C-alpha cells in the first residue's frame with residue numbers, strides 16, 4: 001500500500017440531481033480513527049459510500065478518493081470490487097441483514113479468508129473461530145445461524161467478517177443505531193479494541209456523540225456537503241467553533257449531560 005489508508009480531495013457527489021457532497025477533503029492516516037458527524041442529510045452516508053466504493057446507482061462522483069493509493073473516482077466496477085474487502089470494508093447499521101439466513105455464521109466469516117487470502121477450509125474455519133472469539137462471542141457461535149443470535153451478536157458477527165478482510169480502513173456507518181444503548185456501548189468498546197490491536201483506521205459515521213468519544217480520536221463535522229470543522233474530538237466538542245457543531249453538542253448535552261467533555 002502506498003499513501004495513507006484514505007485520502008479524499010475535493011470530493012463532490014451528485015445524486016438524484018442534488019449535490020450531496022460538495023468538495024470534501026479528508027485524510028485518514030494509518031491507525032487514525034475519524035468520526036464524521038453532522039445533521040441529517042448533510043452528506044455523511046454519501047461520503048462514507050464513496051469511500052467504501054459503494055455509491056448507489058445514479059450517484060456521480062468527481063474529485064479524488066485514494067484508498068491506499070488506489071483511485072476510486074472514475075475507476076471501473078472491477079477496481080471497486082477489488083478494493084472492497086482488500087483496502088476497505090463497510091459495517092453499516094444493517095450489516096447483519098446481509099448475512100445469509102441459512103448459512104452458519106462461522107462459514108460466513110470464513111468466506112473472505114478463503115476467497116481473499118486463499119486459506120484452506122480448516123485453517124479458515126479456525127481463523128473464523130478466533131475472530132468470533134475476538135469480538136466477544138461465546139464458543140460455539142460459529143455453528144449458529146443468524147436467527148439464533150441476538151441483534152447485537154449479529155452485528156458482532158458482521159464486525160468479525162469485516163476484520164477477516166484484514167483491511168487498512170474500516171468504514172462504519174451508524175453501526176450501533178439499531179442496538180439498545182448497553183449492547184451498543186459493548187459493541188463500540190469491542191470495535192475500539194479490535195481496531196487498536198490491528199492498527200486499522202476508521203471512518204465512523206454517527207449521530208451519537210457518545211459513540212464518537214468512545215471510539216474516535218478525530219472528528220470532521222459536515223454540513224450541506226462540506227466539512228465545516230475538524231480536529232481532535234475532545235477539542236472540537238469542548239469548544240465547538242461552528243454553529244452546526246454547537247447545535248449537535250447542545251442537543252447531545254440536553255439528552256446525556258454527563259457523557260461529553262465539559
Ligand SMILES: Nc1ncnc2c1ncn2[C@@H]1O[C@H](COP(=O)(O)OP(=O)(O)OP(=O)(O)O)[C@@H](O)[C@H]1O
Nearest residue numbers: 015016018020039040041042043044045046047056
Ligand atoms: N439514493 C439517493 N437518491 C437521491 N438522493 C439521495 C440518495 N441518497 C441520499 N440522497 C440525498 O443526498 C443528500 C445527502 O444524503 P446522506 O444520506 O449522505 O445524508 P446523511 O448525512 O447521511 O443523513 P442521515 O444522517 O439522515 O442519514 C441528502 O440530501 C439526501 O436526500
